[in-house]
Amino acid sequence: ADTFVLKFGHFLPATSHHQRLIFEPWCEKLKSESAGRLSCQLYPSMQLGGTPAKLADMVRNGVADIVWTAPSYSPGKFPRIEAMEQPFMLPYGARKSNPMVWKFYEDYARDEFTDYKVLAMHSDGGMGIHTARKPVKVLADLKDMKLRASNRSSAKLIEALGATPVSMPPAQMTESISKGVIDGVLFTWNAMRDVKVNEVTHFHTEPSANQPALSSTVLTMLMNKNTFNRLPDDLKVIIERNSGPALNEFIGEVWDGEMDAAFKQTPASEIVQMSDADYQAMQTAAAQVADNWVKEVDGKGLDGEALLKGARAISQIQ
Amino acid sequence: MSLERSTDWLRGWYGRALYQLCQSWALLGGVVLVALMVMSLVSIFGRKLFSAPVHGDIELMEMGAAVAIAAFLPLCEMRGHHIKVDAFTAWLPRVVSRYLDALAHLCCALAALILTWRTGLQMLDSREYGDVTTLLSVPLWIPLLMILPSLVLLAMAALLRSYLCVTDQQGRDEG
Amino acid sequence: MSGLTLGLSALGVLLILLMLRIHVGVTMLVGGAVCFLVLNQGDTSALLYTLNNLAYSRLSNYDLAVIPLFVLMGQFATHGGLSRAIFACASAFVGHLRGGLGMSAIGACAGFGAICGSSLATSATMSQVALPELRRHNYSGRLATATVAAGGTLGILIPPSVPLIIYAVLTQESIAKLFVAAVLPGVLAVVGYLLVSRIMVAREGGAENIPRASRAERVMALLRVLPVVGVFLVVIVGIYGGWSNPTEAASIGAAACGILAYMQGGLRWQGLRACLLGTAETTAMIFLVLLGADLLTTGLALTQLPAELADWVKGSGLSPMLVLVAILVLYILLGCVMDSLAMILLTIPIFYPLIMGLDYFGMTEAQKSIWFGILALMVVELGLITPPLGMNLFIVQRAAGDVSYQETARGVWPFIASDLVRIALLVMFPGISLYLLGL
Ligand code: NA
Ligand code: NA
Numbered sequence: 016a017d018t019f020v021l022k023f024g025h026f027l028p029a030t031s032h033h034q035r036l037i038f039e040p041w042c043e044k045l046k047s048e049s050a051g052r053l054s055c056q057l058y059p060s061m062q063l064g065g066t067p068a069k070l071a072d073m074v075r076n077g078v079a080d081i082v083w084t085a086p087s088y089s090p091g092k093f094p095r096i097e098a099m100e101q102p103f104m105l106p107y108g109a110r111k112s113n114p115m116v117w118k119f120y121e122d123y124a125r126d127e128f129t130d131y132k133v134l135a136m137h138s139d140g141g142m143g144i145h146t147a148r149k150p151v152k153v154l155a156d157l158k159d160m161k162l163r164a165s166n167r168s169s170a171k172l173i174e175a176l177g178a179t180p181v182s183m184p185p186a187q188m189t190e191s192i193s194k195g196v197i198d199g200v201l202f203t204w205n206a207m208r209d210v211k212v213n214e215v216t217h218f219h220t221e222p223s224a225n226q227p228a229l230s231s232t233v234l235t236m237l238m239n240k241n242t243f244n245r246l247p248d249d250l251k252v253i254i255e256r257n258s259g260p261a262l263n264e265f266i267g268e269v270w271d272g273e274m275d276a277a278f279k280q281t282p283a284s285e286i287v288q289m290s291d292a293d294y295q296a297m298q299t300a301a302a303q304v305a306d307n308w309v310k311e312v313d314g315k316g317l318d319g320e321a322l323l324k325g326a327r328a329i330s331q332i333q
Numbered sequence: 334m335s336l337e338r339s340t341d342w343l344r345g346w347y348g349r350a351l352y353q354l355c356q357s358w359a360l361l362g363g364v365v366l367v368a369l370m371v372m373s374l375v376s377i378f379g380r381k382l383f384s385a386p387v388h389g390d391i392e393l394m395e396m397g398a399a400v401a402i403a404a405f406l407p408l409c410e411m412r413g414h415h416i417k418v419d420a421f422t423a424w425l426p427r428v429v430s431r432y433l434d435a436l437a438h439l440c441c442a443l444a445a446l447i448l449t450w451r452t453g454l455q456m457l458d459s460r461e462y463g464d465v466t467t468l469l470s471v472p473l474w475i476p477l478l479m480i481l482p483s484l485v486l487l488a489m490a491a492l493l494r495s496y497l498c499v500t501d502q503q504g505r506d507e508g
Numbered sequence: 509m510s511g512l513t514l515g516l517s518a519l520g521v522l523l524i525l526l527m528l529r530i531h532v533g534v535t536m537l538v539g540g541a542v543c544f545l546v547l548n549q550g551d552t553s554a555l556l557y558t559l560n561n562l563a564y565s566r567l568s569n570y571d572l573a574v575i576p577l578f579v580l581m582g583q584f585a586t587h588g589g590l591s592r593a594i595f596a597c598a599s600a601f602v603g604h605l606r607g608g609l610g611m612s613a614i615g616a617c618a619g620f621g622a623i624c625g626s627s628l629a630t631s632a633t634m635s636q637v638a639l640p641e642l643r644r645h646n647y648s649g650r651l652a653t654a655t656v657a658a659g660g661t662l663g664i665l666i667p668p669s670v671p672l673i674i675y676a677v678l679t680q681e682s683i684a685k686l687f688v689a690a691v692l693p694g695v696l697a698v699v700g701y702l703l704v705s706r707i708m709v710a711r712e713g714g715a716e717n718i719p720r721a722s723r724a725e726r727v728m729a730l731l732r733v734l735p736v737v738g739v740f741l742v743v744i745v746g747i748y749g750g751w752s753n754p755t756e757a758a759s760i761g762a763a764a765c766g767i768l769a770y771m772q773g774g775l776r777w778q779g780l781r782a783c784l785l786g787t788a789e790t791t792a793m794i795f796l797v798l799l800g801a802d803l804l805t806t807g808l809a810l811t812q813l814p815a816e817l818a819d820w821v822k823g824s825g826l827s828p829m830l831v832l833v834a835i836l837v838l839y840i841l842l843g844c845v846m847d848s849l850a851m852i853l854l855t856i857p858i859f860y861p862l863i864m865g866l867d868y869f870g871m872t873e874a875q876k877s878i879w880f881g882i883l884a885l886m887v888v889e890l891g892l893i894t895p896p897l898g899m900n901l902f903i904v905q906r907a908a909g910d911v912s913y914q915e916t917a918r919g920v921w922p923f924i925a926s927d928l929v930r931i932a933l934l935v936m937f938p939g940i941s942l943y944l945l946g947l
Contacts, residue, residue, distance in 0.1 A: 022810075028680075056812070058809060060680070062806065062809040063558075063809070063810070064558050064561075064565075064802060064803070064805075064806035065558070065561050065565050066561075066565045068464075069561050069565065072458075072557075072560075072561070073557070073558075076553065076554075076560075077553055077554055077557065078554050078557050089462075089464060090464070090465045090466065090467050090470065091462070091463040091464050091465040091470070091472075092462050092464060159384040161380065161384065161386075166467070167467050167468070170467065170468055179380075179384060179385070179386065180468070181391075182391050182392070182467055183391065183753075184570070184571075186680050187682075190682055190684070191750075191753070193750075194748075194749065194750020195750045196750050196751075196752070196753060315463070356785065359784070359785060359788035359789075359792075360781065360784055360785065360788075363783075363784030363785070363787060363788055364784070366576055366577070366580060366784075366787065367784075369573075369577075369759070370577060370759045370763055371759075371763070373577075373755065373756050373759035373760075374756075374760065374763055376756070377751075377752050377756045377759070377760070381751070391570055394570060394573050394755060395568040395569070395570050395573065396568060398567065398570075398572070398573035399564055399567035399568035402567045402576060402791055402792070402795050403563070404788070405788035405791045405795070406792045406795070406796060408785070408788050409789045409792030409793055410792075412789065414789055414792075414793060415531045415533065415792070415793060415796050416531065416532045416533070416793050416796070416797055416847045416849065416850060417526075417529050417530065417531050417532060418526045418527065418529065418532065418845065418847065418850075418897070419529055420844075420845040420846075420896050420897040421527040422527065422528070422529050423896075430529065433528055433529045434529060436528070437528070437529050437530045437531055437534070440530050440531070440538075441530075441531050441534050444534050444537050447559065448559065448562065451556060451559040451560045451563075452560070452563050452564060454560055455560040455561055455564065458560070476564070476568070477564055480564060480567065
């Protein structure tokens with residue numbers, strides 16, 4: 016029988032736990048379930064060329080068969096799904112938030128991804144503030160701080176909270192913190208150890224339990240539609256079985272495991288506990304971010320208000 | 334190797350016109366580069382002294398650098414100074430190396446045309462999909478559009494170079 | 509066809525085109541395209557869509573934007589006569605010694621190298637400044653041109669350095685760390701060249717010294733180069749001390765050199781125009797090759813050649829030191845016939861994973877990555893002065909006018925010998941590059 020090798024591209028290094036604990040085992044699973052007929056060739060670190068912003072294009076055009084990326088790395092392309100990235104939207108933890116992201120995708124954002132076979136749509140488990148020299152305990156602490164933002168929504172959030180957002184490639188982030196070019200990052204616990212951010216930041220702001228995450232990034236695993244359609248039916252079934260909510264769940268397990276491990280490794284003295292009132296103050300300060308987002312997507316002929324309401328209803332936080 | 338040269342050896346008016354065009358175009362790119370330098374200075378001093386860097390400084394640098402560097406490419410081709418390996422062909426008779434150079438410039442023209450075509454498509458695609466930059470939301474088709482004339486000019490310069498090699502009037506610039 | 513054979517065939521096609529004098533950047537585009545087309549059995553869509561984004565994503569890379577800024581900085585330094593002040597200062601201090609002017613030329617190259625990222629620019633400007641002085645004081649054409657050509661390589665050995673920036677971008681290494689790592693090896697290079705220059709003068713005889721400068725003259729000369737020292741410190745300390753990222757530091761350096769050139773060197777509109785055109789040409793040379801290398805690297809990654817080669821070497825049981833020496837020898841041979849920049853771009857994607865996978869003195873990956881970067885810089889630098897194709901030799905010999913290329917090439921051998929000694933030292937003692945980083 017024919018064998019199929021899927022070109023799988025992403026932007027993280029080959030040593031990242033995402034590759035070792037998520038992509039490689041997932042590919043291994045396809046391989047064993049198909050008795051070797053379906054396998055992947057992984058291309059970490061953008062080895063297929065281009066920039067992370069182009070990963071979605073690359074899989075749409077067939078340069079790659081599968082990519083893992085964030086829709087918001089290509090700003091403007093996937094406006095609907097950005098509703099899930101609005102401040103204080105999703106809870107901490109991928110196991111909790113991944114089903115919400117998937118439901119929002121199914122109910123509201125399918126139209127943006129009609130060019131793709133969507134394999135997974137999940138969250139980064141929520142971002143927190145990690146700083147090097149000064150703890151962030153109350154809103155005022157953020158004044159004049161320079162924080163690295165990973166996407167558009169978090170940049171706007173940082174701005175709304177009175178700090179200065181700085182965008183820079185992940186590779187420069189750790190060095191920039193250790194040298195004081197920036198004061199800290201808005202970053203997920205999950206990938207802290209991969210980029211060694213935990214070694215250069217000494218204060219990690221934590222809200223009390225059951226508070227939503229400051230900000231989240233939606234991540235996705237996309238497959239080229241033609242590649243999928245060309246597969247024989249039995250292989251299609253294998254892909255279907257290992258994608259969607261099932262893959263989301265698998266990612267969530269691994270993801271939260273890594274988050275917990277990073278958290279446990281952090282000395283308790285470095286955790287900065289925030290009171291509910293102080294956290295509320297941040298939420299109030301950031302309210303304009305979502306409002307502005309609504310106006311922006313309205314300008315694109317979408318119903319921003321409905322999207323935001325839908326997102327809030329699904330994440331059941333406010 | 335950077336001083337300006339006379340264009341007397343270019344016999345046709347179109348050659349001289351194209352040379353001047355490439356040179357002015359590169360100068361424009363140079364002005365963009367100086368502007369980026371100033372922007373970067375404002376940003377770093379703003380950041381250090383007032384905690385206020387230029388908003389979206391990295392994006393501005395990325396877009397500007399692409400536009401400026403693209404504008405530099407045609408002049409270098411026009412002067413015949415793009416890097417090549419001539420250690421193996423030094424012993425060849427002049428007429429042979431002339432035709433090899435004509436081939437080289439033709440390849441360069443072809444590459445430039447293909448890149449123009451594909452970058453143009455990318456520009457249209459970016460417009461359709463509404464690609465924008467992260468912080469400033471500048472539509473990406475704008476810088477893409479701005480590098481297209483440079484690529485066209487590069488192709489034209491390469492074609493002229495190729496023609497000059499065939500007709501044996503490379504002037505003092507080549508090689 | 510296995511990935512290894514395909515990758516090697518693509519490299520073969522590329523070498524043939526290179527030998528036919530096709531532009532290096534264009535040959536790399538073709539080599540990359542061949543990989544795509546063969547792997548996809550002639551289906552062009554993956555190649556074409558990769559090309560869609562090639563030009564813009566390469567030209568808009570933030571880290572690479574540092575290159576035109578450093579080139580501009582060097583242009584300002586050249587046209588602003590800063591090289592003259594540096595040479596005057598060096599000769600005020602050592603010019604009266606035996607072989608002193610040769611040593612001054614080396615010192616001036618080092619000083620200029622500290623504010624210029626390119627060796628070609630360093631040897632070109634020093635040919636204007638130091639060469640006439642050396643000839644006037646009876647240095648033979650052979651020794652004078654060889655001294656300036658070798659000294660010119662300090663332009664990249666001493667940071668800032670364009671090849672190091674490119675290595676950093678290719679390997680996701682830190683530009684700041686590489687610059688700092690290059691400082692001690694750069695100093696070692698200066699010492700080696702000074703020794704060679706001193707010995708060669710003693711052997712040839714005939715070279716004259718200049719009168720000893722008075723204390724007042726020395727102070728004046730020193731004062732005139734202080735701003736240059738300031739620029740170097742701002743750039744290097746700025747990058748490494750965390751003041752700024754490399755792109756911003758390059759902007760500061762370029763602006764500072766521009767101001768100095770305006771105040772000290774009388775740079776005006778015509779000069780600015782020449783600086784911009786010079787920057788345009790040098791930048792374009794570099795970026796056409798970078799464009800081609802982008803497609804080639806992707807194509808080679810698709811063939812899995814780098815990974816398979818690394819696995820093969822690992823499994824072959826060859827000693828890591830042998831592998832390293834073989835790579836360095838290959839570099840030195842390639843450097844005789846190829847442009848240095850093209851060489852780095854062509855080979856680093858292949859050799860870097862290989863070196864990272866082998867064990868050297870129990871070093872960590874972070875250490876190996878820096879050390880190999882400096883080694884690569886050294887052999888690239890050597891390529892600039894090894895005949896038959898030695899760019900620095902060409903530039904200096906042309907500027908001299910009355911010295912044949914063969915003469916210059918013969919004069920440079922003692923300097924090449926000192927380079928080889930330094931490379932051997934760095935291979936045996938990686939600490940030379942790692943010490944300042946505390947790695
Ligand atoms: Na330098
Ligand atoms: Na050479």
